[in-house]
Amino acid sequence: MQSTLHRFLVATVASTVLAGGAVQAQVPATAPAAVQAPAAAPLTVRDIYDRMEAAGYRDIREIEWDHGRYEVKAGNAQGERVKLYVNATTGAVESSRVRGRRN
DSSP: OOOHHHHHHHHHHHHHHHHHHHHHHHHOOOOOOOOOOOOOOOOOHHHOOOOOHTTTEEEEEEEEEEETTEEEEEEESEEEEEEEEETTOOOOOEEEEEEEEEE
């Protein structure tokens, strides 16, 4: 009788522990308010090239990664050399600088 009672108690405790673990695993942890969604992956150099070409830039000579954005050296529609700073995630030109006139 004691053996049966012992097995019953062991089984009850084990199932309670396992069920408690399952319940704990199902309860989602609340994230702190400051946690943000992961940043989108940066565009590839090819993506940046295609976007700059579609925007009218020609003679794209150089595309470099620089401090979390792309630096692009190209020619604009007026024939000027420009240096563009391009958002790595969206492909938008954040700023540009005329480098000199081409002949």
